[in-house]
Amino acid sequence: MKSVFITGVSRGFGQALARKFLAEGYQVYGCSRTPPDMLHHPCFHWGAVDMSRPEPLAAELEALFTQWRCDTFDLVVLNAGMFGPSPRKASDISLGEFQTVLNVNLIANKIILDLLLSRFSIKQCLFCASIAGVRLRAGTLAYGVSKAALNAMAQVYASENPQSFFAVLGLCNMQTDLLKNALDGPHVRDFPEICALRDRATSEGYVTPATQRAEQVWDLFDGGLHKYLVSGQFKEIRTLTDQ
Template sequence: MKTAVITGASSGFGAALARKLVSEGHTVLGLARRQDKLDALAAELGERFIPVSVDLTDRARAEAVLTDLSARFPAIDVLINNAGLALGVDKAQDAKMDQWDTMVATNISALLHITHALLPGMVKNNKGHIINLGSTAGEYAYAGGNVYGATKAFVHQLGLNLRADLSGTAVRVSTVAPGLCSGTDFSAVRLGDKDKAAAVYQNVDALTPDDIADTIAWIMNAPAHMNVNYIELMPVAQSFAGLSIHRKA
């Protein structure tokens, strides 16, 4: 059995992942900001789920918590960088700078803080697996996707570059890029309106958090000699829109 760290563990993909991995007998260190939701999940899942309340965007606080975590659990097998968010769908010229800053802090800086803290231990032990949550938004541009899409493109490219740096070790790195997925707070947070968020998934058989959890469990349980570099998932109902052309009046 493995010891896995999951960021953003209190809801959505993170909570589904925690349930999946605990059900398979793994130990899960669930990191998130919301202590009440972590406590509720701990009450549900039992002793194999260890709640850790931390804001990974706060570098000093994150370093203190992660140093303690590494001391208590010196052999962390899997880091699942799941925490992330999108804010707004305004075009870049109309977007709010504070929303951009928050997306960069959460989707990039927080991921870097925990990866930088835990990766040396994996290299020292010559085993481990980093699994990052990307997005189809990191591959396919769309109006209003601007900085969110850019942060997810960063996640994908970081994974590839980590693989290059880790050549010669047994440490694996994977990126999972979901498309349209219901059953999370993602669209409600992004749009700030529950009704608008519900409309995104209306009459669509979208992916679910369990689909993502099952995929990640398969990746982390794959043979040690096998690395899934990148995997992209979409519901059958989602496809490609083609390039936009603006015609003169």
Template sequence: MMKEKVSCNKAAIVTGTSRGLGEAIAEELILQGYQVFGMARTAPDERLARVDAFAFVQCDLADTGALEASFDYISRSVDISQVEELLLINNAAMLEPLRPLPEIAAAEMAKHLETSLLAPMVLCSRFIKLVQVQEQHSCRATIVNVTSGLGEYAAPSMSMYCSSKAAINMLTRCIAEEQGDAARPVQAYAYDPGMIDTAMQTAARGQELGQFPLQRFFQESYETGKLRQASDVALELLRMLQEPHENGSLLKATRY
């Protein structure tokens, strides 16, 4: 934990930095001069943890109390009066359960939504408050909510994932509508990274075909080389954020 405030002109809060796309985004942000606060249940790889510009904030995103306490810690740790650009990237999400809806217990539903939807909503709320309470200083503030093509299309045995991603898309649009008349508007985008070679893809390929009809699709996508590397997608996202987009837009990574 940090003992004094970090002074920097670019800072980012990224969830799910222990692996996959979140880790790749954190690494690319650091290369581009950001101080990164990575929120996750488990620590990242040592090569990231050793970097001075990275601060690991251990947090179970499904625990709302812990989530708010972690955000408070971050807001105390960065000298926002010196920040010219501030990012919130809500990347963490659950893929499972991957079963037909009648076979999913209520507790599993709650856990999924707490992690994949409630946590991003809470962080977006706190982030906007942090930015707009600053009366003497304004910065370029941007929210990126990582979504999926499955937020627009229905899929069997993926009711939880599809529903939470569809809600993330709508949350992003609602934030943009609310920010329309703000004195210092926060930009909010949903970002669909496409198919990436991550642990989520491995989990999808490992499902029983009888329970998860799309298992064959995920397996074939892997075998035919359709999965992109997380580092390439992270770099593409940061390039896109340097371009102008309508607030509330759904940004999509390049497809093969």
């Protein structure tokens, strides 16, 4: 049976994607810090990991991977992520806050990817990236830097691992807690671009539900990601879904 591994399956896009792959008959392996609500299925396998703490992460993952009877993943989805502090000036973000976002959005993904590549055959890997790492905005230091570095990491891994295909998709404005955190907070009014984005987010159809985005990602995967993307190169999903 075909299999997929997804990080951050407790809610939002990760859980929506897990449900979609289960509906399509896949074995779904997932991890997150907290258990997913009401995601009970004989083909769903879950383990608890905390991606904000890099030191124990490798051991936690090794324990999970040893339990899972699987040697190949048709798709790995590096989905888990956080926005971090609500928008504020870079100089007002503490080093601890900055480090936590880097741990979750970047460092943990390297740890996970290295372990997966050493233990499993990985056919395709999807980095859940963001235009925020390409078009950097005032007020988004931690998130923007982490996503810019993630884009760079994907390019390097793609060049060094030609046996696997690395899709780097910006999932754009999706209805998740991450987007809410990005548009909320007492200092948002200090950043005109974020205010404008928040205003656009109230217009009908501008923000995509996580379930709809999961369907779109499935359609791209089912059609063959290599037909739409260059391995390791960033692309926004809306440029593909609008075609």
